[in-house]
Amino acid sequence: MDYNHIPRQSLGFFPTSLIELTRLSDKLGGPTIFMKRDDNTGLALGGNKTRKLEFIIGDALAQGADCVITAGAAQSNHCRQTAAAAASLGLDCHLVLGGEEPEQASGNLLLDKIFGSHIHWAGAHRKGEDIPKIVEQLKTQGKKPYVIPYGGSNELGALAFVEAFKELESQCQNINETFTHIVFASSSGGTQAGLMLGNRLSNSPCQIVGINIDKGETDKVPFDQYTVALANSTAALIAADHQFSESDLILNSDYVGGGYGVVGTLENEAIEMTAQTEGILLDPVYTGRAMGGLIDMIRTGKIKQTDRVLFWHTGGAPALFAYSNDLDIAKK
Numbered sequence: 001m002d003y004n005h006i007p008r009q010s011l012g013f014f015p016t017s018l019i020e021l022t023r024l025s026d027k028l029g030g031p032t033i034f035m036k037r038d039d040n041t042g043l044a045l046g047g048n049k050t051r052k053l054e055f056i057i058g059d060a061l062a063q064g065a066d067c068v069i070t071a072g073a074a075q076s077n078h079c080r081q082t083a084a085a086a087a088s089l090g091l092d093c094h095l096v097l098g099g100e101e102p103e104q105a106s107g108n109l110l111l112d113k114i115f116g117s118h119i120h121w122a123g124a125h126r127k128g129e130d131i132p133k134i135v136e137q138l139k140t141q142g143k144k145p146y147v148i149p150y151g152g153s154n155e156l157g158a159l160a161f162v163e164a165f166k167e168l169e170s171q172c173q174n175i176n177e178t179f180t181h182i183v184f185a186s187s188s189g190g191t192q193a194g195l196m197l198g199n200r201l202s203n204s205p206c207q208i209v210g211i212n213i214d215k216g217e218t219d220k221v222p223f224d225q226y227t228v229a230l231a232n233s234t235a236a237l238i239a240a241d242h243q244f245s246e247s248d249l250i251l252n253s254d255y256v257g258g259g260y261g262v263v264g265t266l267e268n269e270a271i272e273m274t275a276q277t278e279g280i281l282l283d284p285v286y287t288g289r290a291m292g293g294l295i296d297m298i299r300t301g302k303i304k305q306t307d308r309v310l311f312w313h314t315g316g317a318p319a320l321f322a323y324s325n326d327l328d329i330a331k332k
């Protein structure tokens with residue numbers, strides 16, 4: 001599979017490390033648990049979007065863009081990494097954020113501001129509904145805007161996770177390791193689509209288990225259909241002869257709780273347990289929920305003691321500071 005012709009802009013530090021979490025595993029009574037540290041991708045406190053942005057911003061530059069525009073929640077990690085990437089390349093960055101402007105910026109929003117991004121508050125439109133209008137305004141000002149999709153989840157973003165899977169595969173070969181499951185937070189689908197395709201391309205029997213973060217928050221197409229379609233269109237982009245159907249998607253929606261960004265007991269326990277056994281920070285919205293799901297799947301026997309699990313850490317810890325009111329530990 002050759003995709004060297006696809007433009008790419010280096011933004012992070014790769015490969016990210018692959019480490020074993022022996023103390024967390026002991027605490028849970030097995031299985032073997034490894035972690036892929038994409039919280040350390042190196043761009044502005046890291047995260048999975050750095051991988052996607054290498055291809056997406058590579059494309060923006062190839063198209064001669066002088067500014068980028070994307071959307072997300074007020075505490076979007078995707079927006080924070082986009083703002084940092086744009087700053088590092090001298091591109092203007094416009095962020096269309098859901099909700100209302102808070103009195104005080106903290107967490108990712110504070111970082112968006114530090115990176116000099118232009119913030120547009122969009123109220124209930126948290127998935128970029130206002131982008132076309134802003135693009136038109138920018139064009140009338142003589143700018144050349146490039147739209148980065150919500151969560152960076154298009155074929156270029158997913159391709160980054162095909163590449164990430166290859167990176168993991170080579171690390172596994174070096175230490176003679178194989179995994180039965182890869183567990184991670186799934187939200188806009190690009191990470192999952194890319195890992196599914198990477199897994200298929202390498203004929204691996206590993207299960208790619210996305211933990212759903214959003215509660216049915218899909219605008220037009222159901223999220224599972226979107227992710228499968230994205231895996232297929234990414235395969236087409238790189239001329240890979242693979243087709244996925246919905247039965248190939250493992251998206252566990254048991255842990256969405258109160259919905260996106262509603263932090264409960266599950267996330268609180270996962271954040272504290274991972275920090276106190278391994279000295280590793282998870283985030284309240286994505287990785288806290290995904291790790292909470294993994295812990296529950298281990299306790300309920302859905303993942304067995306003999307399994308070998310990789311938890312893909314997708315970043316997000318800067319949001320901890322904005323969610324302190326929802327963290328039990330803050331009140332202890």
Ligand SMILES: Cc1ncc(COP(=O)(O)O)c(C=O)c1O
Pocket residue numbers: 047048076077078151153185186187188189190191192283286287314315316
């Ligand atoms: C920390 C973190 N983990 C996971 C995800 C989900 O990745 P994807 O949007 O590719 O499904 C995101 C996306 O916003 C994120 O910020």
